Amino acid sequence: MNNGTDSQPAVRVRGLRRTYGHGHTAYEAVRGVDLDVPAGTITALLGTNGAGKTSTLEVIEGLAPATAGQVSVLGLDPLADRAAIRARTGVLLQRSGFSGDLTVRETLRQWAGTLTNPRPIDEMLAMLSLESRADVRMLALSGGETRRVDLASALMGDPELVILDEPTTGLDPESRREVWRLVEGLRERGATVLVTTHYLEEAETLADRLEIMHAGQIVRSGTPTEIAKGHPSTISFAPRPDVPEDLLGVRRVIQEHNRTTLETSDLQDSLTELMAWAAHNEVRLDDLDARSPSLESVFLAIADGRDPDLPTETPIVEETLR
């Protein structure tokens, strides 16, 4: 399925820039992005709101030209080789353009007509648990069902590269997990997946690699474990203003959101000392929770500018555009 291109990333982006508007109203939404999506992996592109994820994906999908930089998809040029790439790629956009008057089956049949080698419609309906909705018009579907039809169309051509822009937004937790299984199934078949999501748990569970975007740049890349490394573990419980601040490993004690939270560089040492303190003072710690560094803490640090590795300057308008 990889056509001997295993060593080459399925998507390769170098120095990508994308600017909207001209002159003094120019806004640079993508500011020099380098990104590799290794073949056969699930890579998640994460970011704060307006970070530039969709602007980046649109260039990869061949829907918009880059202002600067190079992008190659399956070794091809997304704009010049769009037809060749389309035959090997499945794309799920944030918003679909399917007509509301057609039924689900008619919609998928129409879509199948545009593909060279579509999988059977009944197979797609079963794959997305849509059998009972086959004869319902698109406009009568729930948000989650509409999303599943979008997904069915993205996967119908049996693509070797799948690009999913927020595939589970609007889905209930059970459907979301169904989509996760589906995406994992794609990887088992050897396909490559590039996915954006606002759900950190989803990225952590699904992705082999994460790329975190902020203000038009990639600010973190790596496996979920690599990215969380170096960030503090946390121990939290129902409010206890009397907890000692000098427990082994503890860096900070935070009293907020109706909880006491200890940030620690050594979860085991801190927890051992805390338990000893609680036992000695006959204190019961209600609602006790202890966790290793999470992607959430990394993400929040990036989102509110506390991340020490963030670039200090993020120019809105390039010098040359002024």
Ligand SMILES: Nc1ncnc2c1ncn2[C@@H]1O[C@H](COP(=O)(O)OP(=O)(O)OP(=O)(O)O)[C@@H](O)[C@H]1O
């Ligand atoms: N056509 C456009 N004209 C002007 N600015 C735009 C245009 N499209 C996007 N932007 C701006 O570019 C920035 C990046 O937008 P983009 O949609 O790529 O971000 P995103 O990371 O996908 O965000 P979200 O997670 O909120 O969907 C935003 O500040 C947005 O307002």
